Amino acid sequence: MPNHERRDDEKRILVIGLGRFGSSLALELARRGWEVLGMDSNPRLVQTYADALTHTVIADSTDEEALRQVGAHQFARAVVAIGTHLEESILTTSLLVDMGVGNIWAKATSRRHGRILEQVGAHHVVLPEHDMGERVAHLVSGRMLDYVELEEGFALGKTKAPKELLGRTLQETRVRQRYGITVVSVKRVGASFTYATQETILHKGDQIVVAGRTDDVERFAESQRP
Structure with missing residues (x-):
């Protein structure tokens, strides 16, 4: 790894853990033109992705010296994608924090795991299985075409424009006052998605994206059920 100063705007990232989540993330970043260093203690996984990623290395991420040898401290961004071994995940995250990596994403397998990762200094915690399960539950149980919770308590939902909103401007429908969503x-x-304004008039067959508090987005979607 070249010995140069860490820069926040560089498209370089360290991905630790090349299981299903970590490898998918690393491959997508590489496809988007990022320089990706993939790291795992499993030689088979490292070999699998050696040709697809910029750099790969077999190393124990709980060993501070091993992290320094691969230049972990030179990265502005890192992803800790270790999911099955909680102790390794937590210790690796803590070491990266101590090294001054400024933007650390860590995968958690439970909310408790996530809280611990936040406590040791992870800047972003993701729960892929939990988030996907919650998202699918919304799609199955209501009229949502898509659903994303941006953070706890705030969400985006995609749905078909309901009959009661058709043929009038959004300002006239008073949808924000009635449902608390935008x-x-x-x-x-x-056509493609475009920004909506207070003067936008919805028509039959339109799809809309609404934003608001999670409860309000859910209530709006439920109210449109036949």
Whole structure:
């Protein structure tokens, strides 16, 4: 690894853990033109992705000296994608924090695991299985076409424009006052999504993206069920 100063704007990232989550993330970043160093203690996984990633290395991420040898302290961004071994995940995250890595994403397998990662200094914690399960539950149980919770208590939902909002401007529908949500974008049939304004008029077949408190987004979607 070249010995140069760490810069926040460089498209370089360290991904520790090349299981299903870590490898998918690393491969997508590489596809987008990022320089990716993939690290795992499993030689088979490292060999699998050696040709697809910029650099790969077999190393124990709980060993501070091993992290320094691969230049972990030179990265502005790192992802700790270790999921099955909680102690390794927590210790690795803690070492990266001590090294001054300024933007650390860590995978958690439970909310308790996530809280511990936050306590040791992870800047972002993701719960892939939990988040996907929650998202699918919303899609299955309501009229949502897509659903993303941006953070605890705030969400985006995609749904078909309900009949009661058709043919009038969004200002006239008073949807924000009635439901506490904001229509942020609209997609006409055969067109792409575009920003919505108070003067936007919805038509039959339109898809809309709404934003608001999670409870309000859910209540709006439920209210549109037949």
